[in-house]
Amino acid sequence: MQIGPIVNRALLEVAPRDSIAEAARQMTARKVGSAIVMTDEGPGIITERDILCAVAAGGDLETARVEDYMTHNAITAFEDWDLREAAERMSAGGFRHLIVLGSGGQVEGILSIRDLLTALLQEANPVVSQ
Numbered sequence: 206m207q208i209g210p211i212v213n214r215a216l217l218e219v220a221p222r223d224s225i226a227e228a229a230r231q232m233t234a235r236k237v238g239s240a241i242v243m244t245d246e247g248p249g250i251i252t253e254r255d256i257l258c259a260v261a262a263g264g265d266l267e268t269a270r271v272e273d274y275m276t277h278n279a280i281t282a283f284e285d286w287d288l289r290e291a292a293e294r295m296s297a298g299g300f301r302h303l304i305v306l307g308s309g310g311q312v313e314g315i316l317s318i319r320d321l322l323t324a325l326l327q328e329a330n331p332v333v334s335q
Contacts, residue, residue, distance in 0.1 A: 208291050209284035211324045212305045212314035216241050219251065221272035225259045228271050232256075239302045239315055242275050248304050248312050251275040281306050284313060288325055291316060 217240040242249040301318040
């Protein structure tokens with residue numbers, strides 16, 4: 206199975222100059238664990254882990270900027286990747302989100318480890334998941 210059908214396409218995008226506090230508020234309101242950050246270098250991502258790093262640093266979250274804690278030039282995948290290929294990339298890199306690109310290189314969505322695991326389990330045992 207390809208990852209395209211399971212990608213979350215309801216993207217949250219925050220700006221590099223947004224505060225960590227604002228990014229956290231938006232992520233909480235949307236109930237998501239990550240947000241896309243578009244930069245001149247390409248798509249980046251800020252995750253719950255990045256926000257925890259900002260909290261642990263002890264700075265003012267209203268003045269700390271997304272660009273200081275985000276992953277720049279994030280690892281990306283394509284919609285036609287196989288589930289296992291995405292799982293291997295995520296496991297090897299130690300991350301829980303992949304930015305998914307369309308065939309033209311445009312951002313189409315985010316694949317979370319939760320969505321990936323659910324799809325892998327359904328693929329392994331389709332009778333149980335129904």
